[in-house]
Amino acid sequence: MSVNSKTIKTSAIFIAFAIFVIIIAKLVFTLPAQEPITDDATLMDRIKPIGQVYVEGDTETVAIVADSATVSTNSRSGEEVVASSCTGCHGVGVLGAPKVGDKSDWAPRAERGISELLKTAISGKGAMPPKGTCTTCSDSELQAAIEFMIN
Secondary structure, three states: OOHHHHHHHHHHHHHHHHHHHHHHHHHHOOOOOOOOOOOHHHHHHHHOOOOOOOOOOOHHHHHHHHHOOOOOOOOOOHHHHHHHHHHHHHOOOHHHOOOOOOHHHHHHHHOOOHHHHHHHHHHOEOOEOOOOOOOOOOHHHHHHHHHHHHO
């Protein structure tokens, strides 16, 4: 037997073994056939989004959120919002954030007025993300927090 015929014989054995493994894998790992979904309601339930986005003023979504009891009916005070969401940065002035109650930090900002400060708080500025770290805060809660921090 020459080297060339040995190589051919080895290759043939390898190919036969590979085909054998593929056939066994197909037999063992074949998934049972699933019946097609014909019910539109079941199909829509399976492909619906995991979550929903609330856009302010969207009354249909508000009804859904209210039904799930995730909306707080009581507005939090400015002090409560600051304590729960703002002191992480505004307590010590992280990255230039004006400190709570520091009149010299807040004076140049307060000159623009509360409405401008509220707009900035809602949209975010610099290292502060939109609504700071209080994504569940209403605009009135954010305004109360700003007024608390200024005074």
